[in-house]
Amino acid sequence: MVKPPRRGARLRAVLAASSVALLAVSGCAKSEDGGDAGKDQGGQGQQAVQSTAAAGPTCSLDKFGGEKFDLKSAVVGFSQSEKEANPFRIAETGSIKAEAGKIGISKLRATNAQSQFSKQISDVQQLIAQGAKALVIAPLNSDGWEPVLRQAAAKKIPIVTVDRKINGTPCQDYLTFIGSDFVEQGKRAADQMIKALDGKGKVAILLGAAGNNVTTERTQGFKQQIQAKAPGIQVTFEQTGEFAREKGQQVTEQLVQSHPDIDAIYAENDEMALGAVTALKGAGKKAGDVKIVSVDGTRAAVQGIVDGWIHAVIESNPRFGPLAFQTLQKFLDGEGIPEKVIISDREYDSANAKESLAGAY
Amino acid sequence: MSQATAAPARPALDRSRALAWLQDYGVYLAVALLLLFNALFTPHFLEVGNFRTQLVQVAPIVIVSLGMALVIGTEGVDLSVGSVMSLAAAVSVLYLGYGVAPALLMALVAGAFSGVVGGSLVAFVGVQPIVATLALLVGLRGLANVLVPQLKEFRDPALLSLGSDAVLGVPYVVLVAAVVVAVVGFLMRRTTFGRRLVAIGGNRRAAELSGLPVRRVLVTVYALSGVLAAVAGVLATARLQAADPTSLGLFMELSAITAVVVGGTPLTGGRVRVAGTVMGALLMQLLTSTLTKHDLPSSWNQMAQAAIILVAVYAARERTTR
Structure with missing residues (x-):
């Protein structure tokens, strides 16, 4: 029987085997094609x-x-x-x-x-x-x-x-x-929301990450404007989606289940809005049933407007x-x-x- | 005064018995109480759609937690599960060009491989589980980010269907979780592998001396945990309709450990509670859902979770210090 190898040799063996396998994994990948059509168009969308x-x-x-x-x-x-x-x-x-x-x-x-x-x-x-x-x-x-x-x-x-x-x-x-002026972005999102709802209805807010000034200011601007311009709109629900798509989806799933009368969602970034869209589709809603207004201006969200799922997006350039x-x-x-x-x-x-x-x- | 000699012994025994009961069945009681509270005070709670939502959301956590329970049963811990999920997400969309089956297979292989690396470090090199899997936690997230640097949406109908469709009203995601629960339950209750796992966790030295293939079992356990994390990563990706290696599975290791501990599996190994772990995950899901539906701040959720963990740890303490 051969002597068992030393610890160092074992460690090296494990590491060597892992690196070979990693190379193999990345070597022959083949993803769906046509995914990222059109990267950033040079001169367009300047500040x-x-x-x-x-x-x-x-x-x-x-x-x-x-x-x-x-x-x-x-x-x-x-x-x-x-x-x-x-x-x-x-x-x-x-x-x-x-x-x-x-x-x-x-x-x-x-x-x-x-x-x-x-x-x-x-x-x-x-x-x-x-x-x-x-x-x-x-x-x-x-x-x-x-x-x-x-x-x-x-x-x-x-x-x-x-x-x-x-x-x-x-x-x-x-x-x-x-x-950008984040309070202003909130106010403009509120203006879009007022237009979408004709000045009355129940709105849920998907907040950004807690303890972040972007979250605080986008919330503040939105609520101020709603209060000043459209007292008929009530904010009945506000939960954090942590600026992430998955969390936005999960919170929206809970929301539409327990508050089926919700009319609109204000998402403080596009990722959460896109998560909300997935959740609404999963709950059997149709495009436009629940109005979504969000902030950012990513291509996926603007595409969401074209598809009818998102009502408006305020850009943050x-x-x-x-x-x-x-x-x-x-x-x-x-x-x-x-x-x-x-x-x-x-x-x-x-x-x-x-x-x-x-x-x- | 005549009873003074006998009296102190009785309550002490009752107390430790009560704590043992709390460790074993407290989680069932807590789930039952939360269900009762919600049935009474949460609108639209007693609807099929609601139970479906909760089960769909908890499914990936249940799957990861069961793998974690096996590892903890060997007196180890697997911190890499969240990063394995993100790696599985990245790998699955990278290989989607070959079709769904090869893509998912590759994701599971990646999970198994991560587990084998972690398990080998623990079993053969003698690295402590917490350190070995911490290295993987950091490294695999990095690898996943290199493979897929930003959120990547996919359009494959079969993968989309896995995330959003159902058979006879039961979503695929929930079905997969149910199968995993059954398989892990069978492994632990009916197989030599399960008995060996528990023996190793109870006393590794004794297991070695009695000739059990300790190293092989350990590597297998970590590989299983890796595969289960990969399954969860694939399901979460299918649900999100996009691979998001940057944030998918972040802090999942903590959620899984919480579910295992709250479910009554001791961190000292030698015991794996499958049903308890499932209930532990359900309890945490119900708690989050209850607080969300009643529109309470997420900081409450964190504090409530902490309280539950403390109770679980306290209940477990008595038994382990004996």
């Missing part, structure tokens, strides 16, 4: 500025205290907050990288914090250590940035935050914020690349930069969904 807090103070290079440098040859850092696994993050990172390539920024350094705030802090610290002269940050949280802001301020590195804010003093801790780099360039050229740049988001409904499909992300 436009809606308001720039024009009355407020602006920030210039002199006031900030930095020095002019050439954006194209400098190291520019981009810190993404969440994994590029949902359409919003994919489009956001894609837009930053594409625009950097287009205008010739050769040293763009991109990081991804994988939804861990501590990782995002160290990511940005790494970028600063690598000599980044300017930073574009999509923050996971608004708070907790003090140590990073202090380091960046000491080196006079301008920071542009996109899609979520960083709590701090503009022109001192950071340069400016570019993003993730294509920050052009505006972010234009803002940095203007700043370096000595122009004054407003402390926040609010972008104008589009709206999709049955009137424009079909022809807008290509511009959705």
